[in-house]
Amino acid sequence: MESLSAYAGRFLGQLDEPDAGVLLDEPTTGPHSVDAERRPSAVHRLVDDGNSVGVIEHDPDAVTTADRLIGMGPQEGHRSGQVIVAGTREQIAAHPGSHTGGYLGALLEETQ
Template sequence: ADAPAGFKGRPIYEVEHSTLRECLDYFEALKLKGNKADIGDKVIREIASRLRFLNDVGLNYLSLDRSADTLSGGEAQRIRLASQIGSGLTGVMYVLDEPSIGLHQRDNDRLIATLRRLRDLGNSVLVVEHDEDAIRAADWVLDLGPGAGVHGGRVMSQGTPEQVAADPNSLTGRYLSGAARIEVPAERHRPVDGQRLRI
């Protein structure tokens, strides 16, 4: 086999110590020859496909040797999401609780595209989310309120994101329409008497 650049002379088991992005690059560039190609090409394509899904849901920084018990709840949820997309199941209802938490905007866009792909496969995707981009990307929005916890639970508005944005009864709608916004303070809080949090 011709090892991809950056992996020449290194055994394949070292790939597991690399990030999922580097693993994907490895398997996309790996070329087998002769009988090995007949046997291994399909397996390599499947591995690359699964790695692509993991990268698409914003997990490109993880490595294959990362222990499952060290993953955050959001990371574990996105791994399950990627495995579901790879399975090709249809007619399934997925319920996701804030899958965008902790994601960079670039990864958030890829997550939304992944959720759309799940929907386009013929599945229902129900997402509990506070992220504006995710709300705007939804086919249908249910705005629950008026408050949180015991102070909520009633449907304040529902419809397309545009319909919710136009509903004066919806707090979410007021933020979507721009009628309400969270202002960035002109001056940030300063530490008092040398109190600091160090990490």
């Protein structure tokens, strides 16, 4: 798994053309905590360079830095797969049908 993470890091570091689309699946899961802490800044650098980045993530710190979110549900497992809400962090936090919204609202209050 670590070699896959290293490969992905090299690939992302070589992206020098804007308008690339990148989808990362739980990039904070598995790496050493120091490496995981660097991932959000690397993702933001990709966006700042003109790329589109989608991240599948459950880590609260990573989620609270997102520009836009898609809340899936309504539950987990076989009861999942529907888009419940999409929008900014604040829109997700205010949505009554989003389980993520409740957690996100509390996290946003802590960071303000």
